[in-house]
Amino acid sequence: MIIAKSLHKTFRIPVVKQGRLQGLRTLLTRDYRLVEAVKDISFEIPKGEFVGYIGPNGAGKSTTIKMLCGILHPTSGEVTINGRSPQKNRMELVRQLGVVFGQRTQLWWDLPVKDSFEILASLYKIGKPAYRRQLGKLSEVLNLRDFLDTPVRKLSLGQRMRADLAASLLHDPELLFLDEPTIGLDVLAKKQIREHLRLLNRELNKTILLTTHDMDDIEQLCSRVIVINHGQAIYDGTLEQLRGRIGLPTRMKITFREAIKQPSAHTPPFQIQMIDSRMMSVACNRQETTAMEVLQAMSAWGVIEDVHMEEPDFEEVIHRVYG
Numbered sequence: 001m002i003i004a005k006s007l008h009k010t011f012r013i014p015v016v017k018q019g020r021l022q023g024l025r026t027l028l029t030r031d032y033r034l035v036e037a038v039k040d041i042s043f044e045i046p047k048g049e050f051v052g053y054i055g056p057n058g059a060g061k062s063t064t065i066k067m068l069c070g071i072l073h074p075t076s077g078e079v080t081i082n083g084r085s086p087q088k089n090r091m092e093l094v095r096q097l098g099v100v101f102g103q104r105t106q107l108w109w110d111l112p113v114k115d116s117f118e119i120l121a122s123l124y125k126i127g128k129p130a131y132r133r134q135l136g137k138l139s140e141v142l143n144l145r146d147f148l149d150t151p152v153r154k155l156s157l158g159q160r161m162r163a164d165l166a167a168s169l170l171h172d173p174e175l176l177f178l179d180e181p182t183i184g185l186d187v188l189a190k191k192q193i194r195e196h197l198r199l200l201n202r203e204l205n206k207t208i209l210l211t212t213h214d215m216d217d218i219e220q221l222c223s224r225v226i227v228i229n230h231g232q233a234i235y236d237g238t239l240e241q242l243r244g245r246i247g248l249p250t251r252m253k254i255t256f257r258e259a260i261k262q263p264s265a266h267t268p269p270f271q272i273q274m275i276d277s278r279m280m281s282v283a284c285n286r287q288e289t290t291a292m293e294v295l296q297a298m299s300a301w302g303v304i305e306d307v308h309m310e311e312p313d314f315e316e317v318i319h320r321v322y323g
């Protein structure tokens with residue numbers, strides 16, 4: 001269980017001096033400006049949950065993750081992971097945490113993947129039998145076998161990401177923090193990584209906090225989403241509720257068996273657009289109207305043959321939330 005209680009992080013940045021010897025004068029400056037990267041963020045993440053942590057550039061996502069891992073100290077507030085502070089018990093908690101920063105690798109560039117894993121296993125003091133067992137399990141879940149003997153620099157980006165995920169899981173942590181794990185991957189590699197992440201969560205019961213700018217990652221993987229903007233959490237809940245809260249219409253395409261006949265004096269409380277004589281598109285806010293209510297009302301217009309639901313695009317939802 002991860003608990004973040006009223007987290008704040010303020011960075012103090014030297015003010016850049018203009019003019020001659022700019023670098024040296026900046027280095028010696030006593031003038032600072034404050035950047036409030038995280039302002040009063042609180043959440044609880046129970047074991048086994050897959051949470052998307054999203055927001056625009058500079059919103060404070062990486063800063064939060066760094067506080068959760070114990071790399072940064074909060075200016076105020078507190079993090080506990082399974083009852084312990086990552087700042088005070090860093091060595092102990094490192095064993096329960098796996099971290100992947102998509103833009104960086106923790107593997108040795110010129111060494112075969114397996115050699116990097118062996119170095120990490122000895123750093124984590126993992127015994128040989130436990131290491132072999134874990135490597136076997138991860139090779140299967142992440143499909144690593146084809147490139148275990150390949151030097152890291154020769155891997156495709158998708159393979160490198162799978163190797164990095166495995167590296168972060170060698171010590172079998174229960175929590176995984178992923179910062180942009182699909183960045184730069186092509187469509188196929190993204191799909192593969194998502195399938196692997198789903199398996200890690202469902203089969204190996206890892207609790208995952210995922211930061212990404214790819215809304216398909218969130219849509220396909222996360223049961224819960226926390227949206228942050230300017231260092232503050234502006235939403236914490238399910239995708240479904242988020243869509244509803246923003247009030248974007250769900251579209252239902254309804255096909256009738258015969259040409260549609262509008263009954264006289266029947267004006268349903270949702271927008272209707274005729275597509276052809278037998279098909280219409282109905283826009284309704286799912287917070288206010290259920291699909292069943294729409295279908296009941298529209299059955300007065302003819303016998304319904306088929307219904308197709310189109311949920312609002314998540315990208316659009318987020319665009320509205322960020323404002």
Ligand SMILES: Nc1ncnc2c1ncn2[C@@H]1O[C@H](COP(=O)(O)OP(=O)(O)OP(=O)(O)O)[C@@H](O)[C@H]1O
Nearest residue numbers: 011013035037055056057058059060061062063064
């Ligand atoms: N070490 C640091 N020193 C000073 N300012 C920092 C530092 N790290 C982050 N910041 C600032 O804190 C704010 C939040 O940054 P952060 O990296 O947490 O955002 P982010 O949501 O992860 O953004 P992105 O999506 O671009 O990675 C930004 O204004 C950033 O410039």
